[in-house]
Amino acid sequence: MSDSSTPPVVPATELLEHGLEHEQVVFANDPASGLRAIIAIHSTALGPALGGTRFYPYASTAAALADVLALSRGMSYKAAVTGLDLGGGKAVIIGDPATQKSEALLRAYGRFVESLGGRYLTACDVGTYSEDMDLVARESSFVTGRTEAHGGAGDSSVLTAYGVFCGLRAAAETVWGDHDPAAGLAGRTVGVAGVGKVGRHLVGHLVDAGARVVVTDVSTTALDRVRDEHPEVQVVTSTEALVASALDVYAPCALGGALSDEVVAELSARIVCGAANNQLAHPGVEKLVEDRGIVYAPDYVVNAGGLVQVADELEGFSFERAKLRATRIYDTTRTVLERARRDGVPTATAADRIAEQRMLEVGRLRGIWLP
Structure with a gap:
C-alpha cells in the first residue's frame, strides 16, 4: 500500500479518555473469515456518521483503536466545516489487505455495518477500493463509494x-x-x-x-x-x-x-x-x-x-x-x-x-x- 506510515501509539489511559468523546465504539471478530474490525461513531449531531474503512496491518489492537478514534473525530469536524448534513465515523479492519482481504471477510464486515442500522455509512479508505465496497454492499445497504458499474461515485x-x-x-x-x-x-x-x-x-x-x-x-x-x-x-x-x-x-x-x-x-x-x-x-x-x-x-x-x-x-x-x-x-x-x-x-x-x-x-x- 503506497499511502502509508506507522500510526502513532497512544497509551491505554489516553485512549480511554479520547473514546469518551464518542457516541459509540464497536468491535467485530469473525474467526471464520478472519475479520477483526472496529467502527467508531464520533457524532451524529448533523446526521448519520459517514467515514471510510481503513484496512491496515496495525501492530496492535490499541494502535488500531487509537487510529479509528482520531479518524472518526476528524470526520465529524470535516463534515461540519464542509457544510454536510452528516456526522463523523470511521472503521478499521486489522490485517494486511494484500494477503487477508477476501470476499468472505468483506461480506462479514458488511453484516457488521448493517448491524448498526444506518448510524454508520461506510466507504473506501487506505487499503480498500470501490470494488471492495461492492462486496460490502451485498450484505449492507449503508455503503457508498461504490463502483460506477453499480451506480456509485467510483474512486473518491x-x-x-x-x-x-x-x-x-x-x-x-x-x-x-x-x-x-x-x-x-x-x-x-x-x-x-x-x-x-x-x-x-x-x-x-x-x-x-x-x-x-x-x-x-x-x-x-x-x-x-x-x-x-x-x-x-x-x-x-x-x-x-x-x-x-x-x-x-x-x-x-x-x-x-x-x-x-x-x-x-x-x-x-x-x-x-x-x-x-x-x-x-x-x-x-x-x-x-x-x-x-x-x-x-x-x-x-x-x-x-x-x-x-x-x-x-x-x-x-x-x-x-x-x-x-x-x-x-x-x-x-x-x-x-x-x-x-x-x-x-x-x-x-x-x-x-x-x-x-x-x-x-x-x-x-x-x-x-x-x-
Whole structure:
C-alpha cells in the first residue's frame, strides 16, 4: 500500500479518555473469515456518521483503536466545516489487505455495518477500493463509494486530490498575495510525501499549475507510476530527505502524525497543505507551526473532497455536481485562514471553532425537531 506510515501509539489511559468523546465504539471478530474490525461513531449531531474503512496491518489492537478514534473525530469536524448534513465515523479492519482481504471477510464486515442500522455509512479508505465496497454492499445497504458499474461515485481519491489543490490555491493566495490564485503555485516547489491514491492525482494538478514537484513514497511502484506520468517530477529517497529540502509547500499525503516537533523545526516551507488525516502529531504542534510563520491549511478542511464525492452518491451521483461542491473548499479554506488571522489563533483552532459551532447549533435544532 503506497499511502502509508506507522500510526502513532497512544497509551491505554489516553485512549480511554479520547473514546469518551464518542457516541459509540464497536468491535467485530469473525474467526471464520478472519475479520477483526472496529467502527467508531464520533457524532451524529448533523446526521448519520459517514467515514471510510481503513484496512491496515496495525501492530496492535490499541494502535488500531487509537487510529479509528482520531479518524472518526476528524470526520465529524470535516463534515461540519464542509457544510454536510452528516456526522463523523470511521472503521478499521486489522490485517494486511494484500494477503487477508477476501470476499468472505468483506461480506462479514458488511453484516457488521448493517448491524448498526444506518448510524454508520461506510466507504473506501487506505487499503480498500470501490470494488471492495461492492462486496460490502451485498450484505449492507449503508455503503457508498461504490463502483460506477453499480451506480456509485467510483474512486473518491479524484475529488480528494482536487479539494486539496483548491485549498492549496487559497493558502498560496494568502501567503504570496497573487490576485490569480493559480499563479501562486507557478514556479513554487511543492514536496508531496505519499503518491498513492490521492497524492498521485495531486501531483497532476500541481504540474498543470506550473509547480516544481518533488515526491517520495515507500512504494517504488507508486513512484514509478508518477515518473511515467510526469517525467519532470523529482524523486527523493525518504520523507526525511523531502522535509530537509528547499520547499515552498509541504504536502503530506500518507498517514497521520506528519507534523511532529522535529519536522516543523526542519521545514523551510511556507505552507503545509496535504491530504493526510490527523497531520498534527500531538496537541500544541499547531502553535509551533504558527510560531515558525508556516501557514497550515487544516487537513480535514482541505481533504474533504472525497467525503463530498461519496456523500453526493447518497443523492444519486453526479460527478459535475460533486466537483462543484468540492470547489467550495477554496472558499472554506479562505474563511478558516481569515478567521485565524482575525482571532489571533492557529488555523487548526479556527477550523475547530467553525466546525464545533455548526455541530452545536444544528445539532440542537435536530434534537428539537427530529424524533
